[in-house]
Amino acid sequence: MRIGVLGSGLMGGKLGAIFARAGHEIVFSYARREEKLTRLAWAAGAAARAGAPREATQGADALLLAVHWSRIDDVLKQAGDLSGKVIVTCCLPLNPGNTELVVGRASSGAEELAKKAPRARIVSAFHTVPSEVLFDVFERKLARPSLVYSGDEQSSKAIAAALIRDAGFDPVDAGPLKSARYSEPFGLLVGHLAYNGSGGPELAYRFERECRPISLIAARNSRSFSDIWFARKRSNSDASSGARITPLSDIFSRPIRSASWSTMRIWVRDTPKRSPRSAKDAGCDTPSGDSRPS
């Protein structure tokens, strides 16, 4: 993709360099000194160059907007025609001292940006992590952290999600653009932990969801995997009433249907003496607590 960077400071400079290393063509723009843009482009490699905001915008598949909230109007004006452009914004609507959000609750910076650039396709992303962690994540020094993004239009969100993945994060679709009302204050929390916490600013986050759709009930006396049986719970709370026994081989020969199953936990019971003859023997009609790991 060709990506125009509007605002080449901490976020724009680093993300632009990362996107270049991920194989994208980059135009760095909007800094107070042109030499800075040239230096960034030189460091990012042959696929990067420096330019004016208008050059960054023309022909871009996506724009990364990374300026202080007070510079939004100016950079949009300099960018020119933004009709149909995907703008991935990491901007937080902060006051000049960067101490407080100046937009919130009933709106968000991302929504206000959409009003300022009504013909652009806005996606809010990258605003919930400090710039200090970006290279570490890209270089896989951290296990792939989450990164929330939101927007109102699927094709622009797909572009943002691809860029998030390229940067080494796991994209988490937070829904419509108005979800930025939640994610922007969350960005401040992450910033607070990064800059005021004791562990340093190289901080990212990861959402985890516990999955319990399948419990493994080990066959009594089982010695090999093929002897192991599964009980699929109909509900998390009751393994006894709705449990259905399925051989292990059957489970693995079928695609798992539920997209919400991000992890499959296998819980193996201690192996008592007898071999299974019925659901009862296999442990499937025992209370749900019985399927816990021994």
Ligand SMILES: NC(=O)c1ccc[n+]([C@@H]2O[C@H](COP(=O)([O-])OP(=O)(O)OC[C@H]3O[C@@H](n4cnc5c(N)ncnc54)[C@H](OP(=O)(O)O)[C@@H]3O)[C@@H](O)[C@H]2O)c1
């Ligand atoms: N930094 C973070 O960790 C972080 C994390 C999450 C979200 N954000 C948000 O991301 C956005 C960008 O943050 P940032 O830290 O990258 O900001 P930054 O380092 O200050 O970068 C802003 C860019 O805008 C340029 N600029 C400012 N005034 C200008 C002017 N009058 N004319 C031309 N260029 C001008 C700066 O030029 P110079 O390079 O010459 O200074 C710089 O390249 C902000 O909205 C911030 O709230 C930041």
